Structure formats: structure tokens, C-alpha cells
Amino acid sequence: MAKKSSAKRTPREQTRQWFRNAKFGMFIHWGVYALLGKGEWIRTVDKIPESEYAKLPPKFNPKKFNPDTWAALAKRAGMQYMVITTKHHDGFCMFDAHNTDWKVTQTPCRKDVLRLMTKSFLKKGLKVGYYYSIMDWHHDDYLPRLDWEKETRPAEGHNVMDYVRYMREHIRQLMTEYRPAPFVLWYDGGWINKPEELGGAQTNATARKLKPDILINDRHFTQEDLYTPEQRIPPTGIVDEKGQPRLWEACITMTSHWWGYDKNEKIYKTSEFLIRMLVDIVSKGGNLLLNIGPKPDGTVQKEFVDRLNAIGTWMDKYSEAIYGTTASPFNLLPFYGRVTTKGDTLYVHVFEWPGDRTVRLPNLSNQVKKVCLLEKGKPELDFARDGADWVITLPKKAPDKAASVLVVKLDGAPEVEKVVIKPGVDRVVNLPVLYGMLDGPHGMRIRYESRDGQIHAGNWINPKDNVEWSFTVPKTGNYQASLDYAVDKDQGGSEVEFIVNGKTTPWLAPNGMVFGFGCAGTQATAGAKRQVCKTRDTAGEFKLKKAAVLRLKKGENTIKVMVPKFAKQKGMDLRGLVLKPVK
The missing domain is CATH 3.20.20.80 (Glycosidases)
Structure with a gap:
């Protein structure tokens, strides 16, 4: 048509x-x-x-x-x-x-x-x-x-x-x-x-x-x-x-x-x-x-x-x-950045220059015709197919501190298959924050931050903010959840809540109607399995700490992590969640 x-x-x-x-x-x-x-x-x-x-x-x-x-x-x-x-x-x-x-x-x-x-x-x-x-x-x-x-x-x-x-x-x-x-x-x-x-x-x-x-x-x-x-x-x-x-x-x-x-x-x-x-x-x-x-x-x-x-x-x-572009065709990206689209062109915005100097575009079916930097002279970059992904090799230095842009020319409109997070060969589910959805209502403060070249969810000062992951497991069972987090000295003791496969409803306005037709965020409601642990002082260093044993169902699951009660000014910095099956 x-x-x-x-x-x-x-x-x-x-x-x-x-x-x-x-x-x-x-x-x-x-x-x-x-x-x-x-x-x-x-x-x-x-x-x-x-x-x-x-x-x-x-x-x-x-x-x-x-x-x-x-x-x-x-x-x-x-x-x-x-x-x-x-x-x-x-x-x-x-x-x-x-x-x-x-x-x-x-x-x-x-x-x-x-x-x-x-x-x-x-x-x-x-x-x-x-x-x-x-x-x-x-x-x-x-x-x-x-x-x-x-x-x-x-x-x-x-x-x-x-x-x-x-x-x-x-x-x-x-x-x-x-x-x-x-x-x-x-x-x-x-x-x-x-x-x-x-x-x-x-x-x-x-x-x-x-x-x-x-x-x-x-x-x-x-x-x-x-x-x-x-x-x-x-x-x-x-x-x-x-x-x-x-x-x-x-x-x-x-x-x-x-x-x-x-x-x-x-x-x-x-x-x-x-x-x-x-x-x-x-x-x-x-x-x-x-x-x-x-x-x-x-x-x-x-x-x-x-x-x-x-x-x-x-x-x-x-x-x-930016101008005239449409949304990213990718649901998840394994690097800290974003993608915008214009016809057969992907604009890959890289926020944090990867240590291995590669950017991976997951599950991209198209043939890549050309990759270049959106810089003077548009210098071309090497790229190669790696299974279902395309891998782009970056220069040593990022052209822009805030966001460098790569131009990826395809053989047609982008065709991308959704990334589904699954357990690895060791049956462990790794959930880095880059694969989580950061969310919160009006006044959302949580955001991505970087330390030592690794990304974490930081500025966690609003108790309604959260990170949520969706993933699949092959069978029903118990999983030991461990948080990879950092808590500053004398800032421990905040409550961390895990909400497993919970239902959500939009926030309501004082007039009883859905605020912004659902675009003001959601809150967990009845039906959610809630478990709570407390953070411990890590002297500001990232450490993997056991948190709770969670019951997961066969197939798709969601886990929402919140910090509903702060012991001091801030909840924690979070790099991710690791789920290991309990024997």
C-alpha cells in the first residue's frame, strides 16, 4: 500500500x-x-x-x-x-x-x-x-x-x-x-x-x-x-x-x-x-x-x-x-549506547567506548554493506559476521566523549530478531543492568553510570525506581539470586525487594484515572512474589553478594528489583543480578 x-x-x-x-x-x-x-x-x-x-x-x-x-x-x-x-x-x-x-x-x-x-x-x-x-x-x-x-x-x-x-x-x-x-x-x-x-x-x-x-x-x-x-x-x-x-x-x-x-x-x-x-x-x-x-x-x-x-x-x-529517524529495531544491546534508524541506515550511538574496541549488533539478519564514523571524511570501519550478530571494530579513541556515532548501511530495512536472555551452558542466568529496563514514576532518578569501564545502575535515590529483567529458564526451580552491587561506607542496611512475575498496574491520578494513559510508569500489585534482603557496606567496591532464593517458572520470567527503604541517602549501585540454580 x-x-x-x-x-x-x-x-x-x-x-x-x-x-x-x-x-x-x-x-x-x-x-x-x-x-x-x-x-x-x-x-x-x-x-x-x-x-x-x-x-x-x-x-x-x-x-x-x-x-x-x-x-x-x-x-x-x-x-x-x-x-x-x-x-x-x-x-x-x-x-x-x-x-x-x-x-x-x-x-x-x-x-x-x-x-x-x-x-x-x-x-x-x-x-x-x-x-x-x-x-x-x-x-x-x-x-x-x-x-x-x-x-x-x-x-x-x-x-x-x-x-x-x-x-x-x-x-x-x-x-x-x-x-x-x-x-x-x-x-x-x-x-x-x-x-x-x-x-x-x-x-x-x-x-x-x-x-x-x-x-x-x-x-x-x-x-x-x-x-x-x-x-x-x-x-x-x-x-x-x-x-x-x-x-x-x-x-x-x-x-x-x-x-x-x-x-x-x-x-x-x-x-x-x-x-x-x-x-x-x-x-x-x-x-x-x-x-x-x-x-x-x-x-x-x-x-x-x-x-x-x-x-x-x-x-x-x-x-x-537524530532528525527524521525512527526507533531502534533492537530490544537489547550488549554495549552502552543506543540505535536510531533511517530507512536502510542504522545510526549506532556509542556512549561508553568498549575496552575490546568492538560493538556487537545482535540478531541482525541483513547484510551490512558499509560502516563508517559520522565524522569528517566518514572514515570506514571493519566489520564481520559472527553467528547471528555483526561485530564492528572501533578505532582506539572515541571521537566524542558524550556519544560517538557509527553509520551502518544495510541491504534494506533492518530485520532484527528479538534478543531472549537464557541460561548459559553452566545453567546460570546472568542479568547485567544493560539488559534490564530502568524505570520509575514522575521524578525518576535512577540512571546508567560507568566505573572502570563497566556500566551500573546508579543515582538510586528514589524508592519507587526499579530495574526489571525478562528472561527464560528451561524448567521450574529455585535459583540463588546474587547482586553485583556497591554500597558506600556506612551506607548499608537499605532494603532490597525482589518482585518475581508480579502483575503491574499504571499509577493513578487524583481524579482516579490512569496518569498519562500508562506512560507515567507502573507499580507492582497483588500477585507478585516479594522477597526482601538488606544491603551491606562494601566500602564502595563492587562485590557479588547472595541476596535471596527465588522460585522461577518454566519459560518466561520477570524480576523487578527495588529499594523501597533507604538506610541512608542512597540505595546502591548495581551492575547486575546473577541467578544460579539451587540443587
């Missing part, structure tokens, strides 16, 4: 295809909350009364605000689009809303900053999307009230549908008065109310009628175009009920927590980590929406600028392996 030409696609389908190819965008959280320098949730975190918070707009006067500078920074980083907060949960409008004075044009700034930013980013060739918070802590008719405000702001006499009418006026204005923007209506704050309580489907239908090419995300809890996992990277891509790839975008900060400006922030993700994160997301078929929280004076802090410039330097060389 022939593909639809772009001329035959609907405007919405054309936007979806453009978005799928774009891969990388800038998220901007900016509002009067920046004046306090404690993040965008500060009004409720610090329980600031509305009368006190109302003192902020008269002080908002960002004299150094230059949207052209912001747009140039996004362009330099290799971003293809931007999404800006038109109204966050505090209800303050960063555009000249017609139906309220709670807006930026009523501050000393006087400018419709949304219009200025839209113009600057479009001028740089970047598409522009609009974030809009359904939740509104300012509007009298938005319900329910914050728990701490229920007594001082009673709900009696207020009707949430009056708020919905107010919100729909904003949507109508945003869809019609800033053309050609926005390409996406990026909702947030919809987790309190069910969509039918706020007429979500009708609001979205109105937006689509006004702007037929618009994309709409999942945060009004209606199934639309775009799924948006927050502060986490799904262990695999996101697919629909038929196994077809969904359109998805991970929104993530460069900071440890807040999206808005935080003057006290000390922890920033490194440029190397951010580059690898972009590659990881793209290799799973997603986009990265990377956030900045500008200062109240309108400038972007140096930590953000430096990291975006570093990403741009990497993209100068390797953007071919």
Missing part, C-alpha cells in the same frame, strides 16, 4: 508527521513566580495567601527580556520548536487575555510577551506551541479548592463550569490571534477533575475547529495526539493497543526539581547526560522537550546556556542521526 503523500494528508496529519521528525524542543516556564525564585509551585508549597501573591505582578518588570536571544539559544541547541507557559497553575496569563486583568500586560512590563516570543521563535524557523494549565489557583470558579485554602476561600456559590467558559475564551484567543502558532495545545493540571466534569472533549473539539492542524496532548485526560511522560524516560517506546508507535514527548528539566526559576538550585544534569538522554528518547521513538526557567529580569541563567550550547556543538556533527 502506497504511503500518503503530504498533499493528501490532513493538516493535523501533516503536523503529526513534522513533529515525529522534529525530535527536540525547548520548554519555557516563566511567570511572576520567578520573582520569588523558588519554582512555579511556590504559591501552594509555601501556602501563600492570594492577597500576598497578588503583590507580585506590580513588581514584574523584566527589563533584560529579549525573546530574540531565547530563540537564538534554542536554534543553537538544535531545537526545532518551543512550548511556552501561557498560563500556569497560579492562573497568571503571560498573554494579553481579554477576560481578565490577572495578566502580564497589567504589570510594569506592559508587553504581551507571548506575542513577542512567538514572533521571535517563528522568525528563527522554530514552530511554537502553547502550554495551558487547566488548574487555576486564582480564578474564583475553579474547583476544587486547594486543601489549605478551603476555609479562607469557600467553594459555595461557585460553579466550575463558569471557569470552563473563562478557559474556553482563552483557548479561542490562543487558537486565533497568534497565527501560525500554536502547533500544539499543551495542557497541564488536568489531574484533579475528570474530563467530562470540565467538558474536555467539547473544549478540544472547539480548538480543532478553530485550528485544524493543532496537536493536543494527553493532560486533559482525553485521548488525543500526544503522550507526555514527565521527569522520566519510559524504558521502551510507547505503543497503542495494536502495538503501533504512539506520538510521545518526554518533558524534563535540566535541574533536580522545579521547572520555574529556582535561585537555590545547585544540581544540574551534565551536558553529557543531556545528550545521551536525547539519544535515548529518540531511540525509543520519542521527542525531548527540555526545559529552561528564565530569571525574573528576563535573562537565561548561565547553567542553561552552557548546556544548550554544548548540545548544539554535538548536534552540529550528529543531527543527521
